[in-house]
Amino acid sequence: MNITKNIKSTAKKVLQEEAAAILQLADYINDDFQGCVEAILAIKGRVVVTGIGKSANIAAKIVATLNSTGTPALFMHAADAIHGDLGMIQANDFVICLSKSGNTPEIKVLVPLLKRKGTQLAALVSNVDSYLAQQSDFVLNxxxxxxxxxxxLAPTTSTTAHLALGDALAVCLLESRNFSREDFGALHPGGSLGKRLYLKVGDIYTLNAAPKVKTDASLKEIIIEISSKRLGATAVLDNSGNLTGIITDGDLRRMLSNFDNLTGITAADIMTPSPLTIDCGEYAVEALVTMQKKNITQLIVTKEGSFEGFVHLHDLLKEGLV
Incomplete structure (x- = not known):
C-alpha cells in the first residue's frame, strides 16, 4: 500500500467535498437570510450565538467575527444556557442557534425558553425540517x-458550511453598516494587524533625519549628506525648495561607472528625477507595498507636495509591518 499516495488523495478529496458544499450554500441564500440580516440591523441589543458540541466552537468563532466587524455579539453555550446563562439574553437581543440536526435534546429545551423571552431567533441548521428550524423566525440553510x-459521522463538512455561512452573514452586516477600514482598525489596535490598519507614514518618518541637497551641490556635499544622515539617500531640491530628484548610494556607484572625470559633477548630473514619493497622511503599509513592488528601501515623504523627509524599510521592520 502506498500510504503517502492515500494521504494526499484523501486530503484532496476532503477539500474538494467541503469546497463543493460551500458553493452549494449560494443556492440557499434566500429571503430568510436577507430577513435575518435586516432584523439584526434593526435591533438595539446584541447578537447572541449559541450551539452545543462542535457547533458551539463554530458559534464562538462567528461571535468573534461579528464583534470585530461592528456587530456586538456574545457567545452562549447551549448547555450552560439552561443552567443559568440564559440570563445574559436581554429583551432587545437577537439569538442565532447553530445545530447540524436541529433536534438535539439541549436545543429542544432551550428553544421554548428563548421564545418565552420574546427573543427573535434564527436557526443556522443543516436540517431545515428540524424542530429548531420549525420554531425559528429565520432559517439559515x-x-x-x-x-x-x-x-x-465526524462534523467536518457541516461545521465548515456553518462557518462559511456565518462569515457571509458577518460581511453582509459589515457592508450594510458601511463599516470602514478605519472602523476595523479602531477595533484591532494591537499587534502588526492593528498597525497595518492605523499606522501612518506621518507617525514614523519624523524619527529620521531629512537629508537634502541643492541641485548644484558638489559631489563632496552629496556624499557627506548621505553619510551623515545614514539613510542611504538624499533628496535634491531646487533653489525654491521644490523636490526635483533623489540620489541614492546606488546612484553614486553608477556615477563611478558613467563618468571618467568627477570634477565639477553636481547633484543635477547624477540624480534620478521625479522620484517616487508618499504623502505623510498615507498608511505606512502603503509605503511597504510600494517599496516591495519597486524593490527599493526608502521613500521620500511629502506633505501637500513639499519635501518632508524619508521613510525607510527599517522603520517598517521595527514597527512589525514586515
Missing part, C-alpha cells in the same frame, strides 16, 4: 449531502 468523514 446550511444543508450538506454528507460529512467529509468517511463514516459520515
Amino acid at each position: 446550511a444543508t450538506i449531502e454528507r460529512e467529509a468523514c468517511p463514516n459520515n
Whole structure:
C-alpha cells in the first residue's frame, strides 16, 4: 500500500467535498437570510450565538467575527444556557442557534425558553425540517449531502458550511453598516494587524533625519549628506525648495561607472528625477507595498507636495509591518 499516495488523495478529496458544499450554500441564500440580516440591523441589543458540541466552537468563532466587524455579539453555550446563562439574553437581543440536526435534546429545551423571552431567533441548521428550524423566525440553510468523514459521522463538512455561512452573514452586516477600514482598525489596535490598519507614514518618518541637497551641490556635499544622515539617500531640491530628484548610494556607484572625470559633477548630473514619493497622511503599509513592488528601501515623504523627509524599510521592520 502506498500510504503517502492515500494521504494526499484523501486530503484532496476532503477539500474538494467541503469546497463543493460551500458553493452549494449560494443556492440557499434566500429571503430568510436577507430577513435575518435586516432584523439584526434593526435591533438595539446584541447578537447572541449559541450551539452545543462542535457547533458551539463554530458559534464562538462567528461571535468573534461579528464583534470585530461592528456587530456586538456574545457567545452562549447551549448547555450552560439552561443552567443559568440564559440570563445574559436581554429583551432587545437577537439569538442565532447553530445545530447540524436541529433536534438535539439541549436545543429542544432551550428553544421554548428563548421564545418565552420574546427573543427573535434564527436557526443556522443543516436540517431545515428540524424542530429548531420549525420554531425559528429565520432559517439559515446550511444543508450538506454528507460529512467529509468517511463514516459520515465526524462534523467536518457541516461545521465548515456553518462557518462559511456565518462569515457571509458577518460581511453582509459589515457592508450594510458601511463599516470602514478605519472602523476595523479602531477595533484591532494591537499587534502588526492593528498597525497595518492605523499606522501612518506621518507617525514614523519624523524619527529620521531629512537629508537634502541643492541641485548644484558638489559631489563632496552629496556624499557627506548621505553619510551623515545614514539613510542611504538624499533628496535634491531646487533653489525654491521644490523636490526635483533623489540620489541614492546606488546612484553614486553608477556615477563611478558613467563618468571618467568627477570634477565639477553636481547633484543635477547624477540624480534620478521625479522620484517616487508618499504623502505623510498615507498608511505606512502603503509605503511597504510600494517599496516591495519597486524593490527599493526608502521613500521620500511629502506633505501637500513639499519635501518632508524619508521613510525607510527599517522603520517598517521595527514597527512589525514586515
